[in-house]
Amino acid sequence: MISKMKKALAALCASLSMLAAHEVAQAQSEPYKVFDTKPVITEGPYLVAMSDTAVSVVWMTDAPSHAKVRLDDGSKVREIEPQVDGLVPVGLRHVVTITGLAPGTRYSYEAIATRVVKLKPYWPDKGLSISSPAASFTTFSARQPAASFSVITDTHEDTARIGRLLKLVDWSRTDALVHLGDAFNWLDSEEQLFGKWLRPTFAAMGPGKPLLYARGNHELRGAFARQLSGYVPTPEGTYYYSRAMGPVHLLVLDTAEDKPDDTNVYAQLNRTQPYREEELAWLRGQVSGDKHLANAPFRVVAMHQSDWGALPDKGAAWTALANQAGIDLIIAGHDHKFSYEAPNQQHSYHQLILGQDQLARVDATDRVLTVKVSTDKGAPVYTLTIPARR
Ligand SMILES: [Fe+2]
Structure with a gap:
């Protein structure tokens, strides 16, 4: 009886590991679909409530997308990508709040949105990215002379x-x-x-x-x-x-x-x-x-x-x-x-x-x-x- 149960358990484990292996193989051979479609930026980007160390960048797209800001201080480029409760927001309105900026510093930025065609639980369908023209801002500073x-x-x-x-x-x-x-x-x-x-x-x-x-x-x-x-x-x-x-x-x-x-x-x-x-x-x-x-x-x-x-x-x-x-x-x-x-x-x-x-x-x-x-x-x-x- 015990040996029968052991055999059944071993068979179950084998089929589970085969299933996992099959999923991994599928992931490697069939990445998520990327359709040839880009969102259009319909509003913005615009800047709100800037301080000496932070600013909120807002823009809208015509189709559901996820978003990030590419920021360049002249010597280093970084990308700021928001998350809410561990998920990258997907929608038409995009808010990227950038913190940790240096006071009185000029930055150039681009707002980037990547189309999400269908938010399926696995293998969501994606699209391509669009970027706003580069624009620049200068953070406030406690030490600015005027x-x-x-x-x-x-x-x-x-x-x-x-x-x-x-x-x-x-x-x-x-x-x-x-x-x-x-x-x-x-x-x-x-x-x-x-x-x-x-x-x-x-x-x-x-x-x-x-x-x-x-x-x-x-x-x-x-x-x-x-x-x-x-x-x-x-x-x-x-x-x-x-x-x-x-x-x-x-x-x-x-x-x-x-x-x-x-x-x-x-x-x-x-x-x-x-x-x-x-x-x-x-x-x-x-x-x-x-x-x-x-x-x-x-x-x-x-x-x-x-x-x-x-x-x-x-x-x-x-x-x-x-x-x-x-x-x-x-x-x-x-x-x-x-x-x-x-x-x-x-x-x-x-x-x-x-x-x-x-x-x-x-x-x-x-x-x-x-x-x-x-x-x-x-x-x-x-x-x-x-x-x-x-
Ligand atoms: Fe009023």
């Missing part, structure tokens, strides 16, 4: 407005574009996201300048609002972040909704209050622990609502923290018209609210920060000059 960025806000799906404003920007002298939110009335679809905002924006900016985006209240609304962060990702994974740009320490904040969570129109689907508490805790950590923030000649906050959004304390804790942190300038939108408030008894910072058809250019050295606001025709509106406090 910082320059342009700011627009509340473009509200008006693509002609975006075109008029961005035509005024001298991109060769601009580190980044800051958009202070409300690019939309509400968000319904990917096509709206590109058609009414990102496509005209990056048509003007090109693939080498980064967008720094501060979310507006209108971007919390609509069926596609929950997908927005996938298209304007940040290396941090949050809509609020800080950037060391030489003489400027820039804090980009998310002021979220302009009405409380229990407002009936949101049907109990908003939880901005705990979210804002998390953001405030993060900001406290920045204020107490970030050396560049503490030592920079200028601390600038870029956000959508100048009153910090809908908060139970009406923003008192945020104003107190901004005063304590020595914030020099808050630049905001939301009102659709220009206003300026000098430092006063309530706040020790300059507060500039940019109008809807206006462009602000911010230039800073370690001695002076200048904000020049102009109309969409380039006519001057206001110039603010802030000397460094020390």
Whole structure:
């Protein structure tokens, strides 16, 4: 009986090893199929939320693909290929977040997508690769001698407005574009996201300048609002972040909704209050622990609502923290018209609210920060000059 079982077991092992051998032979003689088909890059690549050491590269293809970025710093080429839970993402939208970059360094990059024809469990069918034209960017640096960025806000799906404003920007002298939110009335679809905002924006900016985006209240609304962060990702994974740009320490904040969570129109689907508490805790950590923030000649906050959004304390804790942190300038939108408030008894910072058809250019050295606001025709509106406090 025992010898019969042993024989049966031996036979089973033999057939299993034959099966394994057969599979190996098949793998060697018949590699996965590669069809003669390439994806087309339909949007981008574009750069989001660059810092001194990281940047997110985003692009779209017309067909499911996997993606990587080829990066060249002039002496060494490396490829950055994302994985999520151990799998290479396959889809139409491609996000490659590059970390570990050197500050103040110029890189050239290519966005590469390889077609996946059919995602079968074994031997998926593949296609060929397409590469974007090489483009280059320069990372920010805490030590750059000057910082320059342009700011627009509340473009509200008006693509002609975006075109008029961005035509005024001298991109060769601009580190980044800051958009202070409300690019939309509400968000319904990917096509709206590109058609009414990102496509005209990056048509003007090109693939080498980064967008720094501060979310507006209108971007919390609509069926596609929950997908927005996938298209304007940040290396941090949050809509609020800080950037060391030489003489400027820039804090980009998310002021979220302009009405409380229990407002009936949101049907109990908003939880901005705990979210804002998390953001405030993060900001406290920045204020107490970030050396560049503490030592920079200028601390600038870029956000959508100048009153910090809908908060139970009406923003008192945020104003107190901004005063304590020595914030020099808050630049905001939301009102659709220009206003300026000098430092006063309530706040020790300059507060500039940019109008809807206006462009602000911010230039800073370690001695002076200048904000020049102009109309969409380039006519001057206001110039603010802030000397460094020390
Ligand atoms: Fe707004």
